[in-house]
Amino acid sequence: MTTPAEPGGGRLDPGLAVIMGERRQLINLAYRLLGSLADAEDVIQETYARWYAMSRQEQDAIAAPGAWLTTVAGRICLNVLSSARARRETYVGEWIPEPLPEPAEWMSGRSDGVSADPADRVTLDESVNMAFLVVLESMTPAERVAFVLHDVFRYSFAEVAEIVGRTPAACRQLASSARRRIRATQAPAAPAPLQARVIRDFKRAWEAKDINALIGLLDPAATATADGGGVVGAVLHPMEGAEQIARSLLHLEGRLRDLTLLERTVNGWPGLVAELDGVTVSVYAFEVAGDRIKRIWAVRNPDKLRPWTAGPRHPTTTTWMDAR
Structure with missing residues (x-):
């Protein structure tokens, strides 16, 4: 991604470090929501494009840029999930979430030869093990978003409601339904x-x-x-x-x-x-x-x-x- 400059002045955006500092959180969120690193990267690209499409005055009026970016990324992921269900019905064979290596073994695979930025890597924990991601695939888009945002990333149901477009009570029910799916399908993991x-x-x-x-x-x-x-x-x-x-x-x-x-x-x-x-x-x-x-x-x-x-x-x- 090119570094945005301040409109008209040619100077670097003084808030760039703060805004780009959210990238790792966003890529972690988007990968868990989508199960695809490529789709997650596209979502983050679109999220930042929307941020920099605003005027400087509009950006300054946003009290919490990180929350704004998360909300936008979450809504884009929700839309991608909805369309992905239709795409995967025509996918040849079974669709499995994209596997990720240890960060030390990460390679970008980009045609331009540029290595992956460590800050862009997905943090590996129990919420990205393959069994967990496969269960997430069985959920409705709204269930998946509500569950991941609340149970994995600890957003309040009020914040989740802003992203999903439902009431906090409805989001609570979505997360509860998602938990039942996980309990019904996942055996306790061996050490x-x-x-x-x-x-x-x-x-x-x-x-x-x-x-x-x-x-x-x-x-x-x-x-x-x-x-x-x-x-x-x-x-x-x-x-x-x-x-x-x-x-x-x-x-x-x-x-x-x-x-x-x-x-x-x-x-x-x-x-x-x-x-x-x-x-x-x-x-x-x-x-x-x-x-x-x-x-x-x-x-x-x-x-x-x-x-x-x-x-x-x-x-x-x-x-x-x-x-x-």
Whole structure:
């Protein structure tokens, strides 16, 4: 984004540091609301465009610029969510939220070669783990916005009402409904060290082609979902059952030889990354309950892997959860 100058004077806006200081908060909010870093970046760009479309007098009349930016970003996200529901009905296969790496491994993937600004990175915590984001996807746009703003970012229901365009009481009900959805679908998360051990054992069993070990690490009712977006091959519907998932893994043993599986943090939790010639081609997120893997999400759509690599893509690469 170019640095705005004061109208007519050519001088830098003295309030720029304050306004741009809100960017990290806004990107964190927008990513949790949308589950897409690309969409979140577009929302923040539009938010700032609206701020700088105002005259200096109009800007000075706003007592709390940060609150104004949050309100505008929240309303844009609400509109994006409403339109996204229609777009995802025509999405090829399953839609999975965009996975994020550890900040230390973040790459911009931008064509201009400019590295990502650390201030723009999404803070990784329990509110961005893949299981949580997938539950958010099941909510109505208003539920999602009300819940994330109040329960995650601690905005009052009066403030949420300003963004959602409903009464505080209605927003309270929306957040309550969202909480019920989360309680009904999310199992208590295993401690991170236990998750890391389970994922490491899973990786070793996969590499060793040990079907019994794989089945033993998966919950009998485990599900695996892939997202290729129609850009790369991927199964179009979730796969169910430990044995079916394990056999699918081993079915591709011959095609796995050129790939490297790496243990990585995915949205703040232990996960795996598949690389080909140093380029990330798949990211795997997991939900671990007890000492078993309950859910696996395989993101293969290269448009969702921008933060993981700035290198060339390999859209024809075959990895687990490919279309068969």
